[in-house]
Amino acid sequence: MNPTYDPAAVEADWYDIWEKSGVFAPEHNPDGEPFCIVLPPPNVTGVLHMGHALNHVIHDVIIRRKRMQGYRVLWLPGMDHAGIATQTVVERELAHEGLTRHDVGRERFIEQVWAWKTRSGGTITEQMRKLGESVDWSRERFTMDEGLSRAVREVFVSLYEKGLIYRGNRIINWCPQHLTALSDIEVEYEDEAGELVFINYPFTDGSGHLTVATTRAETMLGDTGVAVHPGDGRYSDAIGKTVTLPLMNREIPVVADEIVDPEFGTGAVKVTPAHDPNDFEIGRRHGLEAINILTESAEVNENGGRFSGLDRMTARLAVQDALAEGGHLDHIEERTHSVGHCSRCNTVVEPYLSLQWFVKVAPLVTPAIEAVRSGRTRFVPERWENSYYHWMENLRDWCISRQIWWGHRIPAWQCGDCDEVIVTREDPAACPSCSGSNLQQDEDVLDTWFSSALWPFSTLGWPDETPDLAAFYPNAVLVTGFDIIFFWVARMLKMGLEFMDDVPFRDVVIHGLVRAPDGRKMSKSLGNAIDPLDVIDSHGADPLRLAVVQAAAPGQDVPFDMEWVEGARKFGNKLWNAARFVLGHIEAGSVPAQGGYPDDPGPEAAWILSRLADVLRRFDQLADEYRFSDAYGLLYNFAWSEVFDWYLELSKAALDDQETARQTQQTLGVVLRDLLKLFHPAIPYLTEELWNELVGDGLLAGAEWPTPSQAAAPKSMDAFQELVGGIRRFRASHQLSPRQGLQMLVTDPDSIAESWWPRQLESLVAVATESGQPTAGRSTRVVAGSLQGFLPLDGVVDLDAERARLERALGAAEEDFELADRKLSNPSFRDRAPAEVVAKDEQKRKEAEATIAKLRAQLDELGPA
RNA sequence: GGGCGCUUAGCUCAGCGGGAGAGCGCUUCCUUGACGUGGAAGAGGUCACAGGUUCAAUCCCUGUAGCGCCCA
Incomplete structure (x- = not known):
């Protein structure tokens, strides 16, 4: 053995050996109790970042320990097709050739995305192998593969048949860059400096004017009313009158509506039903027309009179100038307000009236809340349950249609002859209503999260009743960051309960974000991101893994510092050398894989064996509570300050004495072996390598978890x-x-x-x-x-x-x-x-x-x- | 505006009713035959602040301040 620990050498070969041995598959423990985790599918465009490293290492620590405890363990890997993100990548490639997706056409474009997926989509799986993740690759899935696509279609049609999916004209969040609708949670709000513009709308009868305030002046081009609060005494005379919309010379009514906040601005608000969700509701209640004044790329359209053709931001200033010229501008106040941005490209989203598909969430929400209240699904740490309830109780319908090409195409057809809408499990050949064959499939695809929501059962073969589905649903645990509780966790609960009649998982383990050493978010744009692959190259996968596990207190953000990795590598070296010491005194391969504690340990051995038993019990408690940071902190301290600093030193004298040499050798062997077992879920490579030297019988990855010995400690x-x-x-x-x-x-x-x-x-x-x-x-x-x-x-x-x-x-x-x-x-x-x-x-x-x-x-x- | 956290050794964080803990950093000593990626010894905290409960409060309760996150 080398005098020092060399992670690169240790980590070179084991992964292939593990994978080929079949130890990662549930069939390794065919008679064990099933224990399943489905990996949150990384985006197919993704590369492994620190957030993945944290998430995946927690998974692997849980999974490897359960496997050693004899469970029939399935950790199912896969990838997400990531609609918008992937489409953008391929469009960018096309742009290098001066082409757009429209130039190549839908069919060929999708072929190109698949080609790209084949070429580059495997990056992250290679990186997962480097990290040592014990997933069952034979069961790898992709959200766009045939089986999962069938599940998506089944769910869509079934929800449609139950009346839980509908199509309607609603105000949605529109990204003028991606030219697609977004769901509410794909919008990120930021406070920005802006202006509150006060505009005078003259009464048509000449009796003065009303003043309204807006941060988006250009939308006044689409105004079809003014609203005040019914109890607002200032405006009681105005209700029922009409005003003349400046610049457009449109006569529009003043209406009374409870939703108006008398405290905002002047208490009178302009109503633009096509460009604001509240205004849309007001418009509906009062029969006001919705006039769309913007194109899909957020330029003023033909309904904007002389402003048509201007970009919305240019139009905003032009409208203000025109109002000022016409004497309609009352005044302007500086004001910070919250502006929504596309979470992918940061473009300011536009509230936009369009025809989209929605999931009616109310009927799905009740059982999903109940499942958590009753404890059938448990959040760890528990406090996240509050956020979950709060969010679930305030949900609006989920906009699931996207105007892009890469994704599950909506299985709806419209008959060109009789306008019948057909939603079916098999592609229709003819209209069931008029028997016409002039059918047009909906152009849109589904929100990527629609397929992700089915992940805990679609990956196991649903809608077929497969053995995997029977064994592994519900999943045991879901491990994820708090940032996608709403995107993903909540939706899996809703879909799982609806289609499987049971929760998708028992425990939801929420971890924090990986932060830079200065506490800021790690990001490429800030230049403070640490690439886990660089860390693996320079320090090894095991040190990275141990560092991450130790630093990650449950539910807390993880301030990541290379010092942690340095420390973990030093620990690896210490363990390596402890093994060298032990192997200097016992024969390689002589330690039994399980048990073998000495019957008559001397006092020093009895002491360390009883301490080991204590630590094992406590470790298991902590690990069962998902407190891996504490569990490995305990183990680290035990190994270093009790086994290495004390017992190894005590053993030297005991080894020199013929009477105690044998028990001491035996004790050194079994104590080190049990340390290897306990550390294996966190640092699989190093422990496997040392196991091979010490035990040499089978793989540690498939070995049994230790059981405490009965030794009593000398007082x-x-x-x-x-x-x-x-x-x-x-x-x-x-x-x-x-x-x-x-x-x-x-x-x-x-x-x-x-x-x-x-x-x-x-x-x-x-x-x-x-x-x-x-x-x-x-x-x-x-x-x-x-x-x-x-x-x-x-x-x-x-x-x-x-x-x-x-x-x-x-x-x-x-x-x-x-x-x-x-x-x-x-x-x-x-x-x-x-x-x-x-x-x-x-x-x-x-x-x-x-x-x-x-x-x-x-x-x-x-x-x- | 509503909600959820956090504030403990120089730094990053555990602990959570009975005399303050870890890792890193710092000081001193040690070329001990597994390891200097090491060993031994040590310095360093009115546990944010103010009240309250208790025989006893870093820990429970109330309030204040600062910081962070989520939602509107």
Whole structure:
């Protein structure tokens, strides 16, 4: 073995071996209880970023542990076709040749997207392999593959038949860049500086004017009314009158509507039904015409009179100027307001009236809320449930049609002869109403999230009743960031309950965002993004994985710093060298894959075995609660400060002794082996490599999870460590070389010390012990309970330094005494505190008293400075 | 405006009713035969602030301030 850990060498070969062995498939544990997670499908355009790394590593930690625990584990990978994103990528390629998608035509364009998918879509799967993800590639799915497309069609038709999908003219969010509708959550709002423009609309009868306020002046071209609140006394006379729309000279009515906020602007608002959702509602209630004044690319159309042809932003200024010229501009106020942007291209979205397909969400929402309230699906951390309820209770219908080409085409046809709309599972040949064959399929495709919403069951074969579907639905866990609870989690719950009659998953584990070390969001545009593949190249996949797991407290954002990775790599080196040490004392391949704890462990071995059993139990508790950061923190500290720093050191003396050598070898082997098992879900490569050396039997990835041994801890270990600590502090404060041997006389009235102590004291701190008290010369004491060790001072140390050391210790002891004494002198404390708490403080006071007495005596023996 | 978090050692964060913890950083010592990617010892916190509950509050309650996120 190399003297140092080389991640690149360790990580070279194992993935292929794992994959070929079939250990990643559920068939590995055919009789186990099913446990399934479907991977949130990355976009087919995607490359692995830190967010994926965090998400995927949490998945793999859960999955690998469950597999080792004997579950029939399926982790199903796949990709999302990512409609707009993918289409944009291919359109950009076309643009290099000076072409648009319209030049090549729909059919050929889609062929090109598929070709692109074949060529580049596998990038992320290669990267997932590098990270070591134990997914079952034989079950990989794609949202556009044949089976999933069938599921999408079945769901669409079924919802349509139930009246839960409808087509209608509504105000939707329109992206003038992508030329498509967006759903509400694909719009991101930002506060921007803007102007509130106050415009005077003269009453047609000449009796003065009304003033309305707007941030989008150009929309006045499409005004068909003015609205005021019915209870607003300022305008009671105006209701029912008409005003003449400036610039357009259109006579429009003043109506009263509850929705108007009297506090906003002047309390009178212009009504543009085609360009504002509230105005659309007002218009509907009062029979106002909806005049669309914009083209799809947000230029003023022929309905905008002389402004037609201007871009909306240019038109805004032109309209303001024209109003000012005509004397209709009252005034302008500076104002910040919230502006919606396309979440993909950041273009300002336009509220736009158009004919779209919608999912009626109200009937789906109730069971989805109930499923979480009743605990059938649980959020971890729980607090996300509130956000979920709040969002679900305020949902508007979901606009699912997109005016793009890449995606599941809407299975609706319109008859050119009789206008019948046909929605069917099989493509229709003729109109069922008039038997005509002049059928035209809807041009639109579905929102990408429509197919994602079916992911937990469509990937398992639904609508067919496959064995996988029977075994793995509901999924056990969903792991995702809070940013897509609404996009995805909520919709999977709705669809799962509707079509599978059960929740899609039991637990929803929500993790945070990966942030840059300075706490800002990691992004390419800020230039502070860390590429996980660079980290893998420079430090290895295992160190990256361990760093991410340790840094990710549940539900908290993860401030990512390369120092974490450095630390994780150092840990890998430490583990590597611990294994080298162990393999220097036992035969390679000699450790059993499970069990094999020594029957008669010596005291040191019994101690580490009992600690291992404690840690294993606690680790499992934490992991079951998805607290992987705490679980691996616990394990890391146990491995380093107890196994490596203490047990490996203790084992050296025990190995030299023929009587204890065998048990010690056995213990070293099984303790290291169990560490490898516990660490395997986090650092699979390194542990597999070391397992191969140590056990050499089968794959660790398919091995059994450890069960705790029954060893009982010797009580004397705490006292022993205290004694060693005392000796080390004594050496440190007097700068004595660790090599310099010391003689120590020991008094032990309560027989705390055990027979194994002397050889370990010799081995660890070069102290030779003998029982008795010093008779001549000055000495100092190190204490472990009632046991005292006397170390010689004369000729060894600087007495002033010793005095200072003792005084420091005395001060600390006196503080301890004070604290306990103060509590115990309080009668209420004695009355009301539980007996064991009082007893504990009494014990503390007694010990502090004894310590003080010893230290004072010692100071006296030293004499004055 | 509504909601949800956060405020603990220089930094990043755990802990959450009975004497403040980890990693990194810092100081001192150590070429110990697994490892200097190491070992040993140490310094460093009125647990944001103000009230309250309690024998006891970093932890529970109320309020204040600052920061972050989500929704409107």
